[in-house]
Amino acid sequence: MTLTPPAAGVRTLADPDTPFAVVDVHKALRNIERLARRADRLGVALRPHVKTAKSLDVAALMHDGTHCPVTVSTLAEAEAFADGGYTDITYAVGIARHKMPRVTALLRRGVTLRVLLDSVEQAVFVADAARETGLAVPAQIEIDCDGHRGGLGPDAPDLVRAGRILHDAGCLDGVLTHAGESYFAHSPKERRLAAENERDTAVAAAGTLRAAGLPVRTVSVGSTPTAHAAEDLTGVTELRAGNYVFFDLVMAGLGVCGIDDLALSVVVTVIGHRPEYGWILTDGGWMAMSRDRGTAAQPRDQGYGLVTDLEGNVLPGLVMSAASQEHGTLTARDGADLPDLPIGTRLRILPNHACATAAQHRGYHVVDSAWPTGPAPVVQADWKRITGW
Amino acid sequence: MTLTPPAAGVRTLADPDTPFAVVDVHKALRNIERLARRADRLGVALRPHVKTAKSLDVAALMHDGTHCPVTVSTLAEAEAFADGGYTDITYAVGIARHKMPRVTALLRRGVTLRVLLDSVEQAVFVADAARETGLAVPAQIEIDCDGHRGGLGPDAPDLVRAGRILHDAGCLDGVLTHAGESYFAHSPKERRLAAENERDTAVAAAGTLRAAGLPVRTVSVGSTPTAHAAEDLTGVTELRAGNYVFFDLVMAGLGVCGIDDLALSVVVTVIGHRPEYGWILTDGGWMAMSRDRGTAAQPRDQGYGLVTDLEGNVLPGLVMSAASQEHGTLTARDGADLPDLPIGTRLRILPNHACATAAQHRGYHVVDSAWPTGPAPVVQADWKRITGW
Numbered sequence A, B: 001m002t003l004t005p006p007a008a009g010v011r012t013l014a015d016p017d018t019p020f021a022v023v024d025v026h027k028a029l030r031n032i033e034r035l036a037r038r039a040d041r042l043g044v045a046l047r048p049h050v051k052t053a054k055s056l057d058v059a060a061l062m063h064d065g066t067h068c069p070v071t072v073s074t075l076a077e078a079e080a081f082a083d084g085g086y087t088d089i090t091y092a093v094g095i096a097r098h099k100m101p102r103v104t105a106l107l108r109r110g111v112t113l114r115v116l117l118d119s120v121e122q123a124v125f126v127a128d129a130a131r132e133t134g135l136a137v138p139a140q141i142e143i144d145c146d147g148h149r150g151g152l153g154p155d156a157p158d159l160v161r162a163g164r165i166l167h168d169a170g171c172l173d174g175v176l177t178h179a180g181e182s183y184f185a186h187s188p189k190e191r192r193l194a195a196e197n198e199r200d201t202a203v204a205a206a207g208t209l210r211a212a213g214l215p216v217r218t219v220s221v222g223s224t225p226t227a228h229a230a231e232d233l234t235g236v237t238e239l240r241a242g243n244y245v246f247f248d249l250v251m252a253g254l255g256v257c258g259i260d261d262l263a264l265s266v267v268v269t270v271i272g273h274r275p276e277y278g279w280i281l282t283d284g285g286w287m288a289m290s291r292d293r294g295t296a297a298q299p300r301d302q303g304y305g306l307v308t309d310l311e312g313n314v315l316p317g318l319v320m321s322a323a324s325q326e327h328g329t330l331t332a333r334d335g336a337d338l339p340d341l342p343i344g345t346r347l348r349i350l351p352n353h354a355c356a357t358a359a360q361h362r363g364y365h366v367v368d369s370a371w372p373t374g375p376a377p378v379v380q381a382d383w384k385r386i387t388g389w
Helices: A025-042 A056-060 A075-083 A097-108 A120-133 A157-168 A180-184 A188-211 A249-254 A354-358 B025-042 B056-060 B075-083 B097-108 B120-133 B157-168 B180-184 B188-211 B249-254 B354-358
Strands: A020-024 A045-048 A070-072 A088-094 A112-117 A139-143 A172-177 A218-221 A238-241 A264-274 A279-282 A305-308 A314-324 A327-332 A346-350 A363-367 A381-384 B020-024 B045-048 B070-072 B088-094 B112-117 B139-143 B172-177 B218-221 B238-241 B264-274 B279-282 B305-308 B314-324 B327-332 B346-350 B363-367 B381-384
Touching: A020 A025, A025 A045, A025 A238, A045 A070, A056 A075, A056 A381, A070 A075, A075 A088, A075 A097, A088 B264, A097 A112, A097 A120, A112 A120, A120 A139, A120 A157, A139 A157, A139 A188, A157 A172, A157 A188, A172 A188, A180 A188, A188 A218, A264 A354, A264 B088, A314 A346, B020 B025, B025 B045, B025 B238, B045 B070, B056 B075, B056 B381, B070 B075, B075 B088, B075 B097, B097 B112, B097 B120, B112 B120, B120 B139, B120 B157, B139 B157, B139 B188, B157 B172, B157 B188, B172 B188, B180 B188, B188 B218, B264 B354, B314 B346
Parallel strands: A020 A363, A045 A238, A070 A088, A088 A112, A112 A139, A139 A172, A172 A218, A218 A238, B020 B363, B045 B238, B070 B088, B088 B112, B112 B139, B139 B172, B172 B218, B218 B238
Antiparallel strands: A020 A264, A264 A279, A264 A346, A279 A327, A305 A314, A305 A346, A314 A327, A363 A381, B020 B264, B264 B279, B264 B346, B279 B327, B305 B314, B305 B346, B314 B327, B363 B381
């Protein structure tokens, strides 16, 4: 193909001040389509978790104008997605009583906002709020499938107790589980087993409730690793995943994706050299990348990130090995020579953990690698992130 | 003293939705006064680094209306402080050529914005910018005193070369060094030696330039640990430090401050219990605390933070041991019993690294522990943070 230089007025990745976050929309779309096809094949609805990108524009890539069901990690996301026309939202963090007025305000706006809980005490205050407001507050009971975080066991006595309290107030929607330990499942087989366990646990919990005469509508499972490994989701009604839109080095390290699938990166500028130490210094430190070092727990530690040129081609053997607030240090490894990257060179850093790196930025500059535009890709759009709680 | 309940309309830390960041202005002022007294005694000007709080309100605590000299880590901070009336600003990250238009725009506004560099190449483009714009761009040469990050050695040939290029363009202001390795100096003696080395290196670099006939105005040193350890700063003109305003568990672990000096915390709410694992779950995860685990490298690993009640009293033996995006896990250690903290209980978490935790928030709710107002301290003010680059 013939490359033409960008027209006057067109911005490229060489233009904005560094550091800044970039989304490659081509890779994001490819990742989205991959999981959408899987969900279709498995016969379950997909409810993307929007906590990674926190962007209405990224979420819009997932559907064709009919706002899809989404999962959120904060009420600020729920409110922003409601403002954007989304009406089917699950807030997948255990509910606190003081948050109920924000929940019921969204329900009054016609948004089906589902809340999550794993105790009788929470069920009581959710049911109370429903009675006080006259609004059915759809609630899901969190089920623990792998000892990762919150949740009740699938046959815990409190499951039926909480379910009955919710049901009596017209609030019981279903059960939800998250195979958080699958982020440490390093083989396809381990991830398949994690997906089977996630499904089995959720279906068993739904069975416990149904056996007690309590109707269960939603049986929700998901994590990015298990969503890409599940082979049979019989009994499950919906699949959640979030990180998969961008993917990251942790997911690549597990084998859930390849390095070439990573849709989020951070553009930095070389600001110095310390040849005596083998260091190249950049203006992108942990403020731009986050302090997340997720790959430190993997067989291949990728430091604070891998390095690509501005077009996205990986520079082999180069790693961002250290970070202070606004400084990054790049070093060679695996016997590679330190490349000649003069002061002023712009690079992209692929992050350990997309959720954490994205959170360091107020928005994204968007490029589309399906239409290569030369060494400095053209910025096609600027997308904002939702911040705060 | 007699406590009266807050008047109607008065907000307390029990009111805002969690998680949120809190600054105790009493502790911040105490920390500020402590270092101000030291700088006075040492006979040097203090140039606080505002990268920790990134707040005009916090900076205002440091002076009495006459805007003090400040250090910044981004041009966004420089621009915001210029908007706030500050006219003496050092941008202490190696300058990139593409940032020069923002630098010269600030100089044109009458702000003395000093830039930092450690190469002949940077000196050339700074001198070029000065000639092209007719503006003297005050520049400091970064000196490496401990192999921490950037900088030239105090007798590097490039020091005089860069100095001469700057001087010939009317830009040479001085030298700057930062004892970054002092964050790993665990005894008062090590920190005193680090401070002496920082001073000696900076003064030697100034001497190298002066011996070459190049005038040096500013000899700038500083880091929070060395600023609190220096006993003699002969030859130094100014002292920089930033973290000291809030302090954090890393600084307390080194012994630079006590736990009671920590002025920044994050308020979270208990949202669940897993008694079988000994876990209390909160709604404050790494999004609220950051992924910084600075104390992991110290003798006493404080997890993601220590836990206090809403008034600020440390709950002994309790630590935030794990974090996901919006979940925190509290566990007991040192043989302590897990306290009874019902769902809905609000707690404060003291962070590893104030710079990183503060960066996760858009602003601070401010309390004043000099005027105790009961178990839920009154919110005296809301202060905004500067974001982006």
